Amino acid sequence: MVSLGCPKNLVDSEVMLGTLRGGGYDLTTDPSEADVIVVNTCTFIEPARRESIETILEMAGHKKTGRCRRLVVAGCMVQQNHDELRKALPEIDALVGLNDIERIAEACALEAGARFETSRGRAVYLYSHDSPRLLATPAYTAYIKISEGCDHTCAFCAIPSFRGAQRSRPIASIVDEARRLAAAGVVEINLIAQDTTDYGSDLGNGTNAARLLRALDGVEGLRWIRVMYAYPNRITPEFVEALSQGKRLARYLDLPLQHADAAILRSMRRGGSAASHMRLLETLRRAVPGIALRTTFIVGFPGETDGQFQNLCAFVRDAEFDHVGVFTYSIEKGTAAAPLADDVPAAIKEERRAELMAIQERVAARRSRALVGRLLPVLVEGAPADSDLILCGRTEGQAPEIDGRVIVTDAPAPLSPGTFVMARIDQAHPYDLVGTAVEILSTGRRS
Numbered sequence: 001m002v003s004l005g006c007p008k009n010l011v012d013s014e015v016m017l018g019t020l021r022g023g024g025y026d027l028t029t030d031p032s033e034a035d036v037i038v039v040n041t042c043t044f045i046e047p048a049r050r051e052s053i054e055t056i057l058e059m060a061g062h063k064k065t066g067r068c069r070r071l072v073v074a075g076c077m078v079q080q081n082h083d084e085l086r087k088a089l090p091e092i093d094a095l096v097g098l099n100d101i102e103r104i105a106e107a108c109a110l111e112a113g114a115r116f117e118t119s120r121g122r123a124v125y126l127y128s129h130d131s132p133r134l135l136a137t138p139a140y141t142a143y144i145k146i147s148e149g150c151d152h153t154c155a156f157c158a159i160p161s162f163r164g165a166q167r168s169r170p171i172a173s174i175v176d177e178a179r180r181l182a183a184a185g186v187v188e189i190n191l192i193a194q195d196t197t198d199y200g201s202d203l204g205n206g207t208n209a210a211r212l213l214r215a216l217d218g219v220e221g222l223r224w225i226r227v228m229y230a231y232p233n234r235i236t237p238e239f240v241e242a243l244s245q246g247k248r249l250a251r252y253l254d255l256p257l258q259h260a261d262a263a264i265l266r267s268m269r270r271g272g273s274a275a276s277h278m279r280l281l282e283t284l285r286r287a288v289p290g291i292a293l294r295t296t297f298i299v300g301f302p303g304e305t306d307g308q309f310q311n312l313c314a315f316v317r318d319a320e321f322d323h324v325g326v327f328t329y330s331i332e333k334g335t336a337a338a339p340l341a342d343d344v345p346a347a348i349k350e351e352r353r354a355e356l357m358a359i360q361e362r363v364a365a366r367r368s369r370a371l372v373g374r375l376l377p378v379l380v381e382g383a384p385a386d387s388d389l390i391l392c393g394r395t396e397g398q399a400p401e402i403d404g405r406v407i408v409t410d411a412p413a414p415l416s417p418g419t420f421v422m423a424r425i426d427q428a429h430p431y432d433l434v435g436t437a438v439e440i441l442s443t444g445r446r447s
Helices: 007-022 046-060 076-088 098-107 159-163 171-183 209-216 237-245 262-267 274-287 306-319 346-369
Strands: 036-041 070-075 094-096 141-145 188-192 224-227 249-254 292-299 323-328 375-382 391-395 406-410 420-428 433-442
Touching: 007 036, 007 070, 007 098, 007 141, 007 188, 036 046, 036 076, 046 070, 070 076, 070 098, 076 094, 076 098, 076 159, 094 098, 141 171, 171 209, 188 209, 209 224, 209 237, 237 249, 237 274, 262 306, 274 292, 274 306, 292 306, 292 346, 306 346, 323 346, 346 420, 375 406, 375 433, 406 420
Parallel strands: 036 070, 070 094, 141 188, 188 224, 224 249, 249 292, 292 323, 406 433
Antiparallel strands: 375 391, 375 420, 391 406, 420 433
């Protein structure tokens, strides 16, 4: 299986893998060995669509050069572009939409002439603690998707059109899944959704993100519970209080702000301003001392002037984020922004993206230098892909895959992945830290 896109897509892939394993399939990481190849696609923005198509074509090549007899394409692109995929890519043997994730074994059937018809309606599927799931992440860390779909109407985003309306899982289901993961050795949970802070609003029974955090904080065996994708306008005093009081809740929050100029935010259908954003950051930092804050921005949105972009730059200088990601705007069919003139040239978009990232790199370097000499808990992840001579890990303020890492240069004993150590930070770079493990806090293994 090739899983593309975000962690939310990865959870879908893990459910498909669990279903296939339960159906008697063996799994391989080498596509040349596979009888069946599954590509779980992403269609978030144009570069993601290109990657999905390129991957499908690459995997289709194994039908000529390898053992592959069946190519199955699943996920968001199927949900949004089923007919186009079937017409344009005859190499595909089965298309699996978002409602049929747990029918993946049926789609992979190799019987001669096997035909699979996916559901074509609006996405309504929601996995639960009882769904089969095989983790594709390292054994010590996992994602939990707390809701599916989205009720927001952001002008640039097409996700609600194919992921459907928000559907929140019951707290009991999420806690049950977290307990099972902890019992299997997972020590770090990353909570994900299209908007984690809007969690529960569709249930109509008082369920909300704060109550979920308090419930998860009682799950024994977990050490870090990290919240991703927190919509800024949905962060409540109750949520901040829960985050501040949790003994297992990571001092970390990912809140995609998208911009800081009030006029651009209105055009984006986001609301807010640099001033309201700054008040939120101050509230979070006051309530949760030492909290690491991540955000993302879009540059080159229709109508963005140089002055409005400079407002964003000034905000990033002042806000002192720990981690920032920057995207260039692209037209997404069916969105409210699609009819607007895409009037910022591509070259200007790229220049703005580079300028904003350069500003953030200076901010990040300054914040990293302030950590030199401090002792920080670090979750050891093992040797990186590009070297087997060093160990890497992450602090509480570094989410998997998207943030920096800690390079561990020395330790009092051999360290296995999933071990927590206390590390002294010796060097700082804009995104990575270098440190020495001075004490083993836990092995990450259960006795």
